[in-house]
Amino acid sequence: MYRLLVVDDEEIITNSLYEVFHQWMPDKLDVCRAYSGKEALNWMSRTRIDIVLTDIRMPGMSGLEMTGSIRALWPRCRIVFLTGYSDFDYAYQAIQMPNVRYLLKTEGFDKVMEVVKEVIHEIESGNRINEWLEHSRMRIEALEWMEQGEYFRQFVADSSVLGADNDAMNDDFRTLNIGLDPKLPVLLALGRVAYSAGKAYAEKKNDHRSVRLIWDSFMEEHVRSIGVVDRHGDLLWMLQPRSENPSGDRLVLYLEGTLELIQEACLDSLGLVVSFTISGFPCRWEDVTPQYERLRRLQQLKLGDGIPMILKDQVDSAKSPHCKEGVETSHRAAILESHLEAGRENEFMNELERLSAIVLNGDDLHQHAAQAYYSIALLLYAKLTRLGLQGPTGERGMEWGKLLDLEGHDSMKEAFRYLRRTAEDIFDFKRMDERGKTAHVIDRVCQYIEEHLDQDITLVHLAERYYFNPSYLSRLFKQERGINISEYIEKCRIRRAKELLREGDLKVRDVAPLVGYDAAHSFTRFFKKATGLTPQEYRDNLVK
Numbered sequence: 049m050y051r052l053l054v055v056d057d058e059e060i061i062t063n064s065l066y067e068v069f070h071q072w073m074p075d076k077l078d079v080c081r082a083y084s085g086k087e088a089l090n091w092m093s094r095t096r097i098d099i100v101l102t103d104i105r106m107p108g109m110s111g112l113e114m115t116g117s118i119r120a121l122w123p124r125c126r127i128v129f130l131t132g133y134s135d136f137d138y139a140y141q142a143i144q145m146p147n148v149r150y151l152l153k154t155e156g157f158d159k160v161m162e163v164v165k166e167v168i169h170e171i172e173s174g175n176r177i178n179e180w181l182e183h184s185r186m187r188i189e190a191l192e193w194m195e196q197g198e199y200f201r202q203f204v205a206d207s208s209v210l211g212a213d214n215d216a217m218n219d220d221f222r223t224l225n226i227g228l229d230p231k232l233p234v235l236l237a238l239g240r241v242a243y244s245a246g247k248a249y250a251e252k253k254n255d256h257r258s259v260r261l262i263w264d265s266f267m268e269e270h271v272r273s274i275g276v277v278d279r280h281g282d283l284l285w286m287l288q289p290r291s292e293n294p295s296g297d298r299l300v301l302y303l304e305g306t307l308e309l310i311q312e313a314c315l316d317s318l319g320l321v322v323s324f325t326i327s328g329f330p331c332r333w334e335d336v337t338p339q340y341e342r343l344r345r346l347q348q349l350k351l352g353d354g355i356p357m358i359l360k361d362q363v364d365s366a367k368s369p370h371c372k373e374g375v376e377t378s379h380r381a382a383i384l385e386s387h388l389e390a391g392r393e394n395e396f397m398n399e400l401e402r403l404s405a406i407v408l409n410g411d412d413l414h415q416h417a418a419q420a421y422y423s424i425a426l427l428l429y430a431k432l433t434r435l436g437l438q439g440p441t442g443e444r445g446m447e448w449g450k451l452l453d454l455e456g457h458d459s460m461k462e463a464f465r466y467l468r469r470t471a472e473d474i475f476d477f478k479r480m481d482e483r484g485k486t487a488h489v490i491d492r493v494c495q496y497i498e499e500h501l502d503q504d505i506t507l508v509h510l511a512e513r514y515y516f517n518p519s520y521l522s523r524l525f526k527q528e529r530g531i532n533i534s535e536y537i538e539k540c541r542i543r544r545a546k547e548l549l550r551e552g553d554l555k556v557r558d559v560a561p562l563v564g565y566d567a568a569h570s571f572t573r574f575f576k577k578a579t580g581l582t583p584q585e586y587r588d589n590l591v592k
Contacts, residue, residue: 049075049076049077049078049312049518049519049522050076050077050078050098050099050168050171051077051078051079051080051095051096051097051098051099051508051518052069052077052078052079052080052097052098052099052100052101052164053079053080053081053082053088053091053092053097053099053100053101053102054066054069054079054080054081054082054101054102055081055082055083055084055085055087055088055100055101055102055103055106055111055114056083056102056103056106056130057083057084057103057106057107058103059083059566059567060567060569060570061103061153062081062082062083063081063567063570064157064570065081065101065157065160066079066081067570067573067574068157068161069101069161069164070534071534072161074532074534074535075526075532076168077168078506078507078508078518078522080097080506080508084106084107084108084109085106085108085109085110085111085113085114086108086109088100088102088114089114089117089118091508092117092118092121092122093121093298093301094301094508094512095305095508095511095512095518096122096304096305096306096308096309097118097122097125098122098124098125098126098171099125099126099127099128099164099167099168099171100114100118100125100126100127100128101128101130101160101164102114102127102128102129102130103129103130103131104129104130104131104150105131111127111129112129115127115148121298121301121302122302122305123269123270124171124266124269124306124309126148126149126167126170126171127148127149128148128149128150128151128160128163128164128167129148129149129150129151130151130152130153130160131150131151131152131153132152132153132154149163149167151163172316192224192225193257193260193275193276195224196224196225196226196274196276197276197277199220199224199226200274200276200284200286201276201278201279203336204278204284204336204337204340205279205337206337207333207334207335207336207337208334208335208337211230211332211333211334211335211336212334214230214231217230217333218230226274227272227274228272228273228274228286228288229288230333232288233288233330233331233332233333234286234287234288234330234331234332234333234336235286235287235288235299235300235303235326235327235329235330235331236284236285236286236287236326236327236331236336236339236340236343237284237285237287237303237307237324237325237326237327238278238282238283238284238285238324238325238326238340238343238344238347239259239282239283239284239285239322239323239324240282240283240322240323240324240325240347241255241256241259241282241283241320241321241322242320242321242322242323252281255318255320256277256283258314258317258318258320259283259310259314259318259320259322260275260283262310262313262314262317262318263275263285263310266306266309266310266313267287267306269290270289270290270299270302270306271287271288271289271290271299271302271303272287272288272289272290273285273286273287273288274286278340280344282347284340286336287299287303288330299330300326300327300328300329300360303326304326304358304360304517307324307326307358308358308517308518308519310322311323311324311356311358311519312519315356321356322356323347323356323357323358323359324357324358324359325343325346325347325358325359325360325361326343326358326359326360326361327339327343327360327361328360328361328362329361339361342361342426343361346359346361346426346429346430346433347359347430356519356520357517357520358517359430359433362452380399380402380403380420380423381420381423381424381427383399384396384399384400384403384424384427385427387399388427388428388431388471388474391475391478393475396471396475397468397471400424400464400467400468400471403420403424404420404464406420407419407420408460408461408464417460417463417464418454421454421460421463421464421467422452422454424467425451425452425454425467426452428451428467428470428471428474429451429452431474432451432470432474450466451470487528489514489524490524490525490528490529492514493510493514493521493525493533494529494536496510496513497510497533497536497537497540498540498544501537501540501541501544501562501563501564502561502562502563502564503564504564505537505564507521507522507533507534510533521533538574538578541563541564541574542575542578542579544562544563545559545563545571545575545583546586548562548563549583549586549587549590550587550590552587556568556571556572556583556584556587559571559583560572571583
């Protein structure tokens, strides 16, 4: 799914374009809107945007001025400039920019839609594997990849030793053509390809190589990265930002948004479903081992087989040094994991009680208790993610938000009680059938929509609230309800509007904001398109 952002300081133009595109291709296009350059950049900082349809002249920040910030965040984003002015200077500047189109507002909706359709086709064409997958390059890269893979498999096994010698790392990176800097922190991304049973080893190797090439084609403009196969047969990438490009939070945002495109390209070009687990924060090279182990735990993230997912580790190793797992804690966590996966509730609770008693009564209470807490919390968090229960609402309200925040509990003893309550919720939910689990998640989304019809509800907003990526939530919703989220929102708004109009106490202009329309004329146009009547005509018919 691609994301279109409509930007114009004239509200009637923004809303009209939004309504046109909102209903045009709901399966392929998620539409957002903004009324200023500043508001548009806020959207950019929240989610990946693929196409920006913007007025070239706006007060405060023009479309041209906004372009630099767009390019810094999402370099593959396509821009279509709209203007009511035949201003040669502005047009000339726009035409000189790469991936930019220029249209006059007087050309009408049909022309605008035609251009957006062409842009979508260009994006899809660019996402496919091209002629650069030639055999000679693949052979050379395969040899280099094998050497790099062997080096990093050893590195990940014991980064506390190998990552501490900066000079040795520098020599190794240069010899193995590893384009990363041992002096700078690194971000990790773990990818898992969903294979059907019986796929041959050679086929998997070729698939890994192809996924890595797709990764490079999308990432190389913004990040330096090395991808290898770990000891479990999954793909592991080490990433750093290129100079003068996003770092920290912006790099993680860029990574999340671009991974959606990589997933779609892998599915379209290779027929492969790829899921990703990524670091939420960069870590030191000597902390790669514990960071990698946390990603391994969070990798159990799918609601169902064959669905691509993206999960982010929210723990900052620099601020939570005690969440690194010791050997004993890892062993017991593995036992707990096996009980959880098999649905053995009594055995899980008994093992949890034994582990709690050991760590809470130990000499070094804080360190060992923290190690055990985070080990179990990550296990439960991964399970909640797979079950779709990790959002901000649920049986225990906001409590689940504290899973990865040990400091949010009043005491260590209370923290372990909290783990037990969370585990009880999981076992209760696991007793539901699979159909019921998916329905539970979607029911929560629908309830939120119906309770917030007076707000500008978007797919991006819902995905943020319930910790999904937007494309996955869109597919899951349609699978469960048989219609797109946008269609469901419109049906709810129409139903609520009819209820308010039947009551008769409110004027039409007062009904509009209660169902999410700031402007009465936009509400009237929306209502008539859905019912064939204006709101006033609908009310008059009721009276008759």
